[in-house]
Amino acid sequence: MSASRHGISRIALAALTALAILAGSPACQEGTSQAAQRPRASASRPTFDGEAAMALLRAQCEVGPRVPGTAAHARMREWLKQEMEKSAERVVVQDFRYRNLTLRNVVGIFNEKAIRQVLLCAHWDSRPAADMEITASKRRMPVPGANDGASGVAVLLQLARMFRNLPPKVGVVIALFDGEDYGDFERDEGVFLGSRHFASRLREVCNPAYGILLDMVGDKDLGICREGNSELLARRFNDLVFRIAGELGFRKYFPDTVRYTVTDDHVPINEAGVPCIDLIDFDYRYWHTVEDTPDKCSPESLRIVGEVVAEVVYREPSK
Secondary structure (H helix, E strand, O other): OOOOOOOOOOOOHHHHHHHHHHHOOOOOOOOOOOOOOOOOOOOOOOOOOHHHHHHHHHHHHHHOOOOOOOHHHHHHHHHHHHHHHOOOOEEEEEEEEEOOEEEEEEEEEEOOOOOOEEEEEEEOOOOOOOOOOOOHHHHHOOOOOHHHHHHHHHHHHHHHHHHHHOOOOOEEEEEEEOOOOOOEOOOOEOOOHHHHHHHHOHHHHOOOOEEEEEEOOOEOOOOOOEOHHHHHHOHHHHHHHHHHHHHOOOOOOOOOOEOOOOOOOHHHHHHOOOOEEEEEOOOOOOOOOOOOOHHHEOHHHHHHHHHHHHHHHHHOOOO
């Protein structure tokens, strides 16, 4: 596996190996498409609507691949702003340039007066070339990005609706990053553009205690293991999220073991001084292919992830 966004990071390989030995645990178990038991939530909050999140996922894909420089990308950046404005107290739009491209982060802020803040984030763009396709001609086609992009955004937009209807005690910042999947991961060129831009100006926008990144969380066969860089850089918050997932009855979908180490949008956030974990199901056969379409995703998977993140947020104190 190459040292790319979704590969074994050279920096964290030694740490991952040590963690696996200490844990003595097998590889991350596969998830399942069967319905999970209803969560035993302890926080007073609304339930997460997986069907509504699935509709948000489909709406993004209906626009087309959200590749920077395309008409679909331009439509989506306006749609995301409008959707966030329906729910957030305040919306910050970060427009920036990469070469000749116009990129945009959309940031929604909730319960802004709270002393303590939590950051939730995902990327919304999709990849211009399906580089994991077997057929050479298909490798030049854009990726639909149903799971790799739209799933995390769908969960966050549905959480935004929940926060509007019943504000949590803690402040919440929802950041939708652009330009994560545009360029070359091996050369670290033209990738993580939005998260790096956000991280460079993070304290101008917010002051979160920690962050949670959602990436590829809609797979019908859901199985989210602890991610290696999250374990290395933000283990306290990995512990928090995986403990709550277990308490809600979702251990089957959140196996408490490390499998992959991923260089993703959470790395720039950690480098900016905010511990941030990555919730990602990397056992997804359609990654970076033209088959990453909504039919490979499940409202039940979105519900499970949404319930876990909602429970984490609604349990947080105001300070």
